[in-house]
Amino acid sequence: MRSVIVLLAACLAVSACGPRPPRNCPPVRAKAILTETEELRQYLQTAGIQAQEDSMGYFYSIKNAGSGKQPSSCSDVTVNYTGTFTSGEVFDQGSDVSFNLSQLILGWQMGIPKLREGGQILLYVPPSIAYGDETSGKIPGHSMLVFKIDLKTVE
Numbered sequence: 001m002r003s004v005i006v007l008l009a010a011c012l013a014v015s016a017c018g019p020r021p022p023r024n025c026p027p028v029r030a031k032a033i034l035t036e037t038e039e040l041r042q043y044l045q046t047a048g049i050q051a052q053e054d055s056m057g058y059f060y061s062i063k064n065a066g067s068g069k070q071p072s073s074c075s076d077v078t079v080n081y082t083g084t085f086t087s088g089e090v091f092d093q094g095s096d097v098s099f100n101l102s103q104l105i106l107g108w109q110m111g112i113p114k115l116r117e118g119g120q121i122l123l124y125v126p127p128s129i130a131y132g133d134e135t136s137g138k139i140p141g142h143s144m145l146v147f148k149i150d151l152k153t154v155e
Contacts, residue, residue, distance in 0.1 A: 025074035025102070028109045032057025036126035040144055043086050044124065051124055058107050059124035060114065068117025069154040073109040074102045076155035082148045091138040091145075096152065105130045108147070115151045123147040 032040075037057040044051055044059060051059040071077050076098065083092040101109050107125030115121055125145045127133065133141040 025072050028056075028073050028106055030056065030106045030110075030129055032126040033128040036128055036144075040124055040126050043144065047086075049124075051122070054110065056110055056129065057126060058111065058129060060111050061122040062114060063120040063122065064118065066116035066119025066151060070116045071101060071113050071151070071154040073113055074100065075113075076100050077112065077151060078153040079112075080150040080152065084146045084148075086144045086146060107145070108149075111147075112149060112151060115149075117151055117154050119151045121147075121149050121151075123149065 034057070037053075040059060041053070043049075049061075051061045053059050077100075078096055078098040080095045081093060081097065082090060084090050101112060105125065106129040107123055110129070111121055111123040111125075123146070125147065127142045127144065130145050131139055131141065131143065135141050139145070
């Protein structure tokens, strides 16, 4: 009996160390507030910036689509990024930063999956799918945000 328990414990230990099962990753269905999308559209037009509008209310410009793995909104990714306000002022940046997309703002969860590894995107994100009316670090509530993101790896 003791050998059966030891064998069972060994099997459980080995299976616990194996690959993780796929996460249940429902698609992100949030949509930006229409007035925010309009304000962001006006900013882009005034600044002469060419960007595509996503049906969820944010804008993007793919600089390089990449050619490796494509992430989902729940993937673990490593990126280089710079975050700015529409004024151009940098509020955050990072190199070789890894995280799970499901833990980030909705704009990233929706925008980064448009790339493959090696890709680069500019995201123009309205407040309702970023930080909303809450202040977050250097970012005041109701801020329109711009992110330059290089997708390095997808796990």
